[in-house]
Amino acid sequence: MQDLTPDMEDLLRTASDAYPLKQGEDKWDEIAARISTHPGSDIKKEKIGWHFIKHHLVLLFVLLFGFLYLNRDKNINRLSQDKGKSTAFTTIKNVKDPVHPKQILPNKNLSINEAGIVNQIQAETKWTISEGYEIIPPNDHRKIVITGNLEFSDITYNNTQKLSVTRNDLMKPGFLNSVINEKSILTANNVNVNERLIPEFKSGEKNKYVIKGFYYGVVSGLHINAIKDQEFSKPGFDLGVLAGFHLGNRLSVESGLLLSKRSYWTTGKYFSKDGMGTMPSGMEIMELHGSNQTIEIPLHLRYDLFNRNRNRLFTSAGISSYIITNENNQYHTMYNGTEAMMYASYKKDRRYFAASVDVTVGYERAIGKKNHIRFEPYIQLPVRGVGVGLLPVKSYGVRLSLTRSLH
């Protein structure tokens, strides 16, 4: 077999540089368009948004501490929900038996401060007025916890005054102090419990639907999206985790992290070229089909409209912030009278604080003592445009969640 000679190789090298080839069609416009719609055209990639997360945390803490501050003076709470925890206290089991005050309250001095908190009780003092009513020593740093109605008689020293007090009265900060003398000392034998007014626990109350403290869970859902009042595109989905805190019996604050896939469609008139970088002048976007992957961070305030047995009907409202991690668009363009399809993929993270306002109405049912299942239709209304084209994407969807209370 014959091989190429070195001379021939040299000749071929020369030929490879100098051979006559037509330059061909000028495709600069296509190149310019592709550069401008490519993620690489973005000038700088910002660092992952610590500020973005910080905004949410600050907002969350402001809500939590605001609530705690507003409620710092409350000295009376419901006991029934955590009755089982007060095992250290003497409990009179049979509430129908006549109760002698001295049996209930040993002859110890106690005073009530301005906020109505019982203090100056001996550390070893452990007693309960009756089932369902208890006074907790102050060194426990808890508050008087009373359910139902109480009747105090002879509440003052002169033994002349009878006073009926309801639980709601006792909930008012400083109430007790307002009905007795400023420096009154309430002694044990001044307090009487009217047997007739002691409420009996109903059997159903043991199953009372109780939620308190923190809870967390998983959530998934389906949604459809539209830009302005145009057609809906194909459904998207989301999947994530949520966490919440009960601020009260009805109110809670929730946040979470959801990975969401959205599809959308729009005509060119809603597409802003501002985020496109150097798009060739004269190029017009006729239509756009796009999709994106978003990390969604909601911050919602939830209010329970209805709470009976193990069922709750609730509504919630709040904001959602987006981190768009990936966006794929198919553009139908017109340039110098020629229509063309262009595809672009954007992998740069784009962050939008408070991108949408969310409103939901949902139904929740308890499963066991700590678990809950939730069905929650929602609507997300855009506050600002998102993505490369700053599109105002509106979402309608439904989410199914499983949550578990920490307490």
Next chain:
Amino acid sequence: MENLCQIIEGCIHKESVYQRLLYDRYRGFASKVVFRYIYRYERATDVVTDGFVKAFLDFDHFELRESDDPEKRLMGWLKRIMINCAIDELRRGSMLPEIGGIPEDVWEITHKSDNADQLILYKDLISIIKELPANYRVVFNLVILDGYSHSQVAEMMHIPVSTSRSNLSRAKVLLQNMIKNMEEGKLCRI
């Protein structure tokens, strides 16, 4: 040369005016590089477009040292990008053999001049290279015409070094036979 440095600087800063200048200046060079690898002219021009898009997007990775000749450095960098794009394109087509001849209209018309015959010879030689099976053609182009080592070729093509060597050897034999046939054909026509 200062002009070229300005163009490079402008391209690094993604200024479209300079990108356009660079494209106009090196489009022909890029086409010649790619057309040696890609059989079809239309596909080759698409690959050139891809290559320039890639180059402009990655221009901030282009480094120019003081000791460098800017033009040589730029052409070498562009050539590498174009070759990579061409190999990617061939890989997408699984290196399938191409059928049909190369249309005459892809060649620049060679007017009667001092080196007209030479240009026709070059054109014929390139046509012969393009007749090689794709895997032989790529290795021959990379090693003999573009100066890459077998280990570099192996890395670029994701093949063993031994395969690169054997492909080159077979390509050379095939080429020699083709050139011989071409010469005999010319003699017969005379």
